[in-house]
Amino acid sequence: MPRQKRSQKRFAAILDAAAELLEQVGYAALTTNAIAARADTSIGSLYQFFPNKQAVVAELVREFRQEVQAFIGASLSVELAARDIREFVDVVVDGMEEIRVRLPGFSAVFSFRRSAGVADDQRIQLEYDIIRPLSEILAAAYPDVAAARRDRCMRIVAETTKVLMGRAAMEDEETQVWMREELKQMLGLYLSQRIGT
Amino acid sequence: MPRQKRSQKRFAAILDAAAELLEQVGYAALTTNAIAARADTSIGSLYQFFPNKQAVVAELVREFRQEVQAFIGASLSVELAARDIREFVDVVVDGMEEIRVRLPGFSAVFSFRRSAGVADDQRIQLEYDIIRPLSEILAAAYPDVAAARRDRCMRIVAETTKVLMGRAAMEDEETQVWMREELKQMLGLYLSQRIGT
């Protein structure tokens, strides 16, 4: 762990570089040399802060998880879910989109499949960071719905949101907008029917 | 291209090995040496049939595309779509699941994101192999619906089906069953509302 300001800046620069590269080239093509070069530092410095390549991504995921938790705590509530579940869905979709845009590399990390077993635990936790609290909110808002159904619905909602936004990210602005709208429509209809209005 | 029976068997064995490895370790960890070893042949033979690693996957994708087209031609019809769009959705979901189970590596190839630019064209074509014909069937079954809405709906249906089945594939049998059922529910509701009964 860095103690001087100088090294703390490098630490942050390395993470920023990793995030940007992740966004641009994806996980498979991410290399430690490229990260160091983009962070304007030497490969040696990278390995002074991180024991290996996975650790860099793991630290990024840790930050991403915090952002997600902050968003859920700030924007989602039992009252909102109970009042209008469609509006609840809208907030979830818009919130995830905002996070994706603000944090380079987020969707790359969030979506990658079996990337040579890398940070797999962390990625799964990132998903549970969303599914679990959302399910708990629904539990409080709709106590009569069976727990199993609630969990399944939130799993569907989370997975669907994740992938459609990931796909949308690769398209032009116009396509992104309509995909988001269709997604809200679909999830709203689904939750209305499976959980309640 | 192989001319003797012996080499044609090797050609097929290499493709089978690649498909199994793709299923087991994913694209990122796929190596030509591993493919050759699993096919019980030498690395030299692999490069006698395929100019490079991408070509092996490309050939696999070519076969997958044919399977998808065959399924659509055999199982989907304008009549079915016009009669009951929910049943139409059920057939699509079950059909894709059947293909996924029958063809090792299918979901691995179908779902991978930005795998170092590999066979990207082919992967996109695979998606259009589904979206385009489905949209055409809907066009015939529901001629009053605007073309743009139809295309968007089918894109959403295809993407959602793809990812949820990909996720389901990593879970136990019980989870797969309920995810498929929830998926049918959601897509059925969505299409009923956006296209018609």
Place this chain on the structure above:
DNA sequence: TGAAAAAATGAGCAAACTCTCATATTTTGT
């Protein structure tokens, strides 16, 4: 049957990658 064509083999080259370490530079505390 024998020579030419086709197919098979695997050692190893070249390139790319992760990560180490001896050395140099900067910061800190006194």
Place this chain on the structure above:
DNA sequence: ACAAAATATGAGAGTTTGCTCATTTTTTCA
């Protein structure tokens, strides 16, 4: 100002991987 601690550097060691090629084995066919 000076020594010790912290930080920075990049050449290169050690692997892995895609792919080649000289050589051997099998098949074809007159």
